Structure formats: C-alpha cells, structure tokens
Amino acid sequence: MTVAAPRSLRMPARYLLRSALNAFNTNKTSWVGLVLFSLIALAALLAPLLAPHDPIEQNVLAKLRPPTSDHPLGTDSFGRDILSRLLYGARVSLVIGFVATLAAMAVGSAIGLFAGWYGHRFDALVMQVMDVLLAFPSLILGLLIVAMLGPSMTNIIAAIALTSVPAFARIARAPTIAVKQREYVEACRALGYSDARIMLRHILPNIFPEILVMGSLWLANAIRTEASLAFIGLGVKPPTATWGGMIREGFENILDSAWLTLAPGFAILVVVFSLNLLGDGLRDAVDPRLRGEA
Amino acid sequence: MAAFIIRRLGFAVVTLLAVLTLVFVLVRIVPGDPAQVILGDQASRDAILAMRVRLGLDRPLWAQYVEFLSGAVQGNWGASMVTGRPVIEEVLRVLPWTIELTCASLLLGAVIGVPLGVWAAVRRNRLTDYIARIASLLGLSFPPFVSAILLLFGFAILVPLFPVISATTGSISAWWQAIALPAINLGLITAAYITRVTRSAMLEVLSEDYVRTARAKGVPWHVVIWRHALRNALIPIITVFGLYLSILIGNSVLTEIVFNRPGLGKLIVGALNQRDYTMLQGMMVIYTLIVVLVNLATDLAYAFVDPRIKLQ
Numbered sequence: 253m254t255v256a257a258p259r260s261l262r263m264p265a266r267y268l269l270r271s272a273l274n275a276f277n278t279n280k281t282s283w284v285g286l287v288l289f290s291l292i293a294l295a296a297l298l299a300p301l302l303a304p305h306d307p308i309e310q311n312v313l314a315k316l317r318p319p320t321s322d323h324p325l326g327t328d329s330f331g332r333d334i335l336s337r338l339l340y341g342a343r344v345s346l347v348i349g350f351v352a353t354l355a356a357m358a359v360g361s362a363i364g365l366f367a368g369w370y371g372h373r374f375d376a377l378v379m380q381v382m383d384v385l386l387a388f389p390s391l392i393l394g395l396l397i398v399a400m401l402g403p404s405m406t407n408i409i410a411a412i413a414l415t416s417v418p419a420f421a422r423i424a425r426a427p428t429i430a431v432k433q434r435e436y437v438e439a440c441r442a443l444g445y446s447d448a449r450i451m452l453r454h455i456l457p458n459i460f461p462e463i464l465v466m467g468s469l470w471l472a473n474a475i476r477t478e479a480s481l482a483f484i485g486l487g488v489k490p491p492t493a494t495w496g497g498m499i500r501e502g503f504e505n506i507l508d509s510a511w512l513t514l515a516p517g518f519a520i521l522v523v524v525f526s527l528n529l530l531g532d533g534l535r536d537a538v539d540p541r542l543r544g545e546a
Numbered sequence: 547m548a549a550f551i552i553r554r555l556g557f558a559v560v561t562l563l564a565v566l567t568l569v570f571v572l573v574r575i576v577p578g579d580p581a582q583v584i585l586g587d588q589a590s591r592d593a594i595l596a597m598r599v600r601l602g603l604d605r606p607l608w609a610q611y612v613e614f615l616s617g618a619v620q621g622n623w624g625a626s627m628v629t630g631r632p633v634i635e636e637v638l639r640v641l642p643w644t645i646e647l648t649c650a651s652l653l654l655g656a657v658i659g660v661p662l663g664v665w666a667a668v669r670r671n672r673l674t675d676y677i678a679r680i681a682s683l684l685g686l687s688f689p690p691f692v693s694a695i696l697l698l699f700g701f702a703i704l705v706p707l708f709p710v711i712s713a714t715t716g717s718i719s720a721w722w723q724a725i726a727l728p729a730i731n732l733g734l735i736t737a738a739y740i741t742r743v744t745r746s747a748m749l750e751v752l753s754e755d756y757v758r759t760a761r762a763k764g765v766p767w768h769v770v771i772w773r774h775a776l777r778n779a780l781i782p783i784i785t786v787f788g789l790y791l792s793i794l795i796g797n798s799v800l801t802e803i804v805f806n807r808p809g810l811g812k813l814i815v816g817a818l819n820q821r822d823y824t825m826l827q828g829m830m831v832i833y834t835l836i837v838v839l840v841n842l843a844t845d846l847a848y849a850f851v852d853p854r855i856k857l858q
Contacts, residue, residue, distance in 0.1 A: 281680075380557075380560065381564065383561075384560075384561045384564045384565060386789070386792075387561065387788070387789075387792060387837050387838075387841055388565060388792060388833075388834070388837060389791075389792040389793070389795040389796045389833060389837065390792065390793075390796060391795070391796030391797075391799060391800075392795060392796060392799070392814070392830070392833055395799075395814070395818065396569075396572055396826060396830060397572065399818050399826065400572055400573065400575070401575075472687070476687075476689045479689055480689060480690075480691065480796070480800055483689075483691050483800065483803075484799075484800075484803065484815055484818070485815075485818070485819065486818075499691065499692070499695070503695065503804075506695065506698070506699065506703065507703060507710070510699055510703070513695050513699075514695075514696075514699070517689075517692035517695060517696070520689050520692060521687060521688060521689070521692060524687040524688075524689070525683070525684060525687035528683050528686060528687050529683065532683060
C-alpha cells in the first residue's frame with residue numbers, strides 16, 4: 253500500500269497560487285500595495301520607452317525650469333529632465349534593493365536554518381553575533397562600509413545586505429526549531445536522509461512563506477537605506493540618476509526650486525509605502541500572531 | 547536578580563568587543579595606505595613613512611589591535627586627522643545636541659504613540675483602527691530626510707514659522723525654534739513605531755483572563771485599559787525600544803543634516819566628507835557604547851517592570 257504525501261508537502265504550483273491568493277484576500281491592503289509596486293516596477297522596466305529625455309543629457313539653456321509640457325516635472329540645475337531621471341533612478345533603487353535583499357535572504361536564512369538545526373553552542377554563538385549586528389545602527393554601519401570601500405554599486409549592495417542578514421537569520425531560526433521536532437522530520441531522520449536534504453527539502457519549504465513576506469518588508473528597508481546613503485553622498489556615482497542623489501542635489505535649491513526634491517522624495521515614499529502595505533498585509537495572513545508588530 | 551544583571555553585563559561586554567573588532571577590521575581593509583590617503587598623492591616617501599609611524603601602522607597588527615582596544619575602553623579614541631583635536635572632545639561638544647533631540651522626539655513619540663496605539667487596539671477593526679494603522683505605516687515608510695525636507699518646506703519656506711537654518715542658541719525662543727521642527731520630524735516617525743507596538747501589545751493583553759476578570763468584577767473600562775492592560779503591555783513596548791534605538795540613531799543623523807543642526811550625525815558626515823578616518827573610527831566606538839549601554843538599560847528596565855524575568 254502506498255501512502256500519498258499530504259498536499260502541503262508536495263506543494264504543486266496550483267496549491268501555492270491558491271494559498272498566495274488566500275493570503276492576499278485576507279488583507280485587502282496587500283492588493284493595493286502589490287498594484288502600486290507593480291506599476292512602479294513596470295515604469296522602471298520601461299524607462300527607456302517612457303522617459304521623454306536622456307536622463308544624463310545636460311541642457312544649459314533650460315536650467316531649473318519649473319514643470320512644463322516638455323519637462324513634466326521640470327529640470328535640475330544642469331538642465332536635465334527630472335521625470336526621465338526619476339524613471340531611470342527607479343531602476344537603480346530597485347536593482348540595489350532586490351539584489352541586496354535576495355542576498356541577505358539567502359545568507360540569513362541559511363544561517364538561521366543551520367543555527368536552528370544544529371542548536372546548542374553553535375546556535376548560541378551564531379545568534380549572539382546576529383544580535384550584535386542587529387543592535388547596531390544599520391545606517392551607520394552601511395555608511396562606514398561604503399565610505400571605506402568606496403561608493404560602487406557592489407559595495408552599496410554588500411553593505412545593505414550585511415545589515416539585513418540578522419533579521420532573516422532570526423526569522424528562519426525560530427520555525428526551524430519548531431519544525432525540527434515534528435514527526436515527519438523524525439521520519440526523515442529514521443529513513444537516513446542527510447541533514448542537508450532534510451533542511452533543504454523538508455524544512456525550507458515550510459518556513460519559506462514567512463521568509464518571503466519578511467523579504468518584502470526588508471526590500472522596503474533596503475530601498476530606503478540606499479536612498480539615505482545616496483542623500484548623504486554615498487550613492488552610486490553621478491551622473492547616474494538615483495533618487496537619494498537627486499534629493500541631495502535639489503536640496504541646495506530648495507528655496508526657489510522645491511520640485512527638485514519633492515518629486516524624488518514622493519517617489520521613494522510611494523515605493524516604500526507600497527512595499528510596507530504589501531508585506532504588512534501578507535504577514536497578517538501568514539502569521540496572525542505577528543499582527544501589527546513593528 | 548544579581549545573576550540576571552551579571553549575565554546581561556557579560557553580554558554587553560561581548561557585544562562591545564565584537565563591534566570594536568569589526569570597526570578595527572573595517573578601518574584596516576580600506577584599499578590603499580591610510581597614510582597616503584591622508585597626505586595625498588604629492589607626499590614624499592619620508593612624509594608617508596613618518597605618518598605611518600605616527601598612526602602606529604608600522605607595528606604588527608596584533609599590537610595595533612591591543613592598543614586600539616585598550617584606548618577605546620579608556621576613552622582615548624585618537625585625534626581628528628583634520629582638526630587635530632581629540633575625538634572625544636569633538637564628540638562631547640556636540641553630544642548634548644543629539645541627546646536633547648533624541649529625548650524630545652522620544653517624548654513626543656510616546657505622548658502621541660501610546661494613546662493612539664491603545665485607542666486603535668480598543669477599537670480593533672473599526673475606522674479608528676484602520677486610520678491609525680495606515681497612518682503609522684505611512685510614518686514608517688517616510689525616509690526621515692524626506693519628511694524633514696517636507697517639514698522644512700512647509701513650515702520654514704511656504705509658511706515661515708521657523709528659520710530655515712536652526713541651531714541658534716541664546717534665548718528660550720531661539721532654542722524652541724531650533725529644536726521644534728527636527729523634534730517633530732523624529733517624533734512623528736517614533737510615534738508611528740510606538741503606535742504599532744502599543745497596538746499589538748494591547749491586543750495581546752486585552753484577550754487575557756485577568757482583563758475579563760476585572761471587567762466582570764465591574765471595574766470601569768478606562769481603569770481596566772489604563773491600569774490593568776497598559777501596564778502589562780509596557781513589557782513588549784520596552785523590549786522594542788532597544789531595537790528601535792538603532793533606527794532612531796540613523797534617523798537622527800539624517801534629520802541633523804537636513805536641519806543643519808549640530809550633533810553626532812553632522813559630525814560623522816563631516817568626517818566622512820573629509821576622509822577623517824580616526825574620527826570615523828572614534829564615532830563608531832561612541833555609537834557602539836551608546837547602543838550597548840541603552841540595550842543594557844532596557845534589559846534592566848525590563849526586569850524591573852516584569853518581576854517574572856528575574857526568576858528565570
């Protein structure tokens with residue numbers, strides 16, 4: 253006689269899709285977040301088609317122009333089109349945010365899985381290190397790393413990823429400890445499966461939804477940190493358009509040309525808010541116990 | 547209680563050592579020779595060698611490490627490469643500004659956040675709750691420098707109630723003008739955090755048996771909420787404070803830059819722009835000290851508020 257594996261363990265694509273839909277429908281605000289964020293991501297993707305001008309093309313004759321039909325959001329002090337820079341800047345923000353978050357997700361989850369699985373001294377030591385990193389101001393740490401290594405895209409990504417690793421380690425560790433004691437894991441052990449196989453094939457799928465939800469919240473954080481670093485002057489080097497960098501440049505002219513800072517500022521706010529709406533709603537659905545926790 | 551304090555002290559020391567080591571390593575993996583960076587490309591070989599001796603870079607790595615650690619613990623954090631003054635002197639000069647701003651924003655955050663969080667929890671899933679949740683999520687989404695610029699634009703440029711550049715000293719009104727907008731900026735973001743934490747902590751507590759018992763005994767609702775429930779909800783609120791501190795420090799750096807207000811944030815960014823590595827290293831030490839001490843204080847406050855902690 254053969255016994256079919258429970259549905260949730262096989263995770264066919266249709267099951268995954270349905271549980272994702274359920275999660276979204278539990279909290280309607282996640283839909284709002286998803287739609288907003290998708291629109292921005294689409295705009296970033298289609299930037300070359302949508303942008304009315306070249307984002308780094310200077311025009312000394314059209315410096316600091318207020319919004320007109322040719323330049324819907326005005327021009328900066330080099331005569332560059334703000335809307336075009338905003339669209340291309342979205343690419344930088346999203347790429348840095350996504351890569352940094354994915355890296356932190358992979359490394360952090362692996363650390364959490366190992367710590368939770370092996371337990372004892374190893375767990376205590378690793379989590380101590382994670383707690384130390386978590387307690388330290390991430391902006392200051394990121395600032396130091398980028399300042400020391402130089403403001404290149406890779407270094408910025410590395411700095412942001414490093415500061416978000418402990419959060420994922422914590423998130424992956426707790427459910428690993430809980431799942432470890434379940435009977436099906438015991439059964440896997442009895443069957444002589446290797447630790448790596450049990451962790452990858454039998455524990456990871458169970459904790460994956462929580463990691464993914466945290467990922468959306470930390471993506472928001474990564475985008476905000478990137479913008480903050482760029483505002484301080486540690487962003488991807490000019491003339492590449494970054495939102496934080498645009499605010500930094502525009503801030504000098506805030507008295508007479510406020511649109512220079514208001515447009516990118518609004519853009520950052522909308523991206524971060526949409527991701528927070530998305531992640532916050534999904535988190536409620538995935539784990540009702542965490543409802544509303546900061 | 548004594549065992550608890552000793553354990554927490556031990557953790558604080560370990561944290562301090564770990565971060566100091568991280569700072570030491572980070573400062574030393576800078577590409578290129580720091581002496582060369584300080585003196586510039588035109589410097590002679592002799593000058594670079596002399597600078598290396600002055601910075602202690604000619605000595606073995608472990609000796610530098612020991613010296614760095616003992617110096618850090620004794621408050622000897624070296625001298626600024628730019629002004630030549632001791633780092634600790636520069637830090638102590640601006641520290642009161644940052645502490646003043648942080649305290650004001652925490653106070654504002656608690657005054658707004660705690661009642662709002664309690665209110666949202668009591669009226670769960672009603673309009674007030676939704677508004678409080680969306681508002682706090684929006685507050686959390688604001689990059690602090692964007693909200694600071696909006697405040698500056700709104701209340702110093704459009705409606706000129708406050709000066710564009712604060713940091714004036716002297717009379718009370720000057721002090722008020724200098725601190726109001728920065729404190730409101732940080733305070734509103736802090737309020738967003740506190741609202742969320744208070745709300746979730748209250749939701750947890752409101753479903754407890756003792757709350758129902760108190761209600762059943764006929765204790766008025768407002769007494770149950772403020773005396774029975776909120777007191778117990780304080781525990782998670784205090785716990786989160788230790789974690790929030792690291793966010794608050796980052797936020798205050800950005801706020802100080804926008805409002806051009808003296809403080810640790812302005813100091814660290816100035817050091818960054820001038821490539822003042824000893825200053826940066828010293829600043830990291832002071833930030834580490836602040837984080838470790840405040841986390842220690844929250845742990846102890848936690849034990850003080852919740853007697854069950856001591857027994858563990």
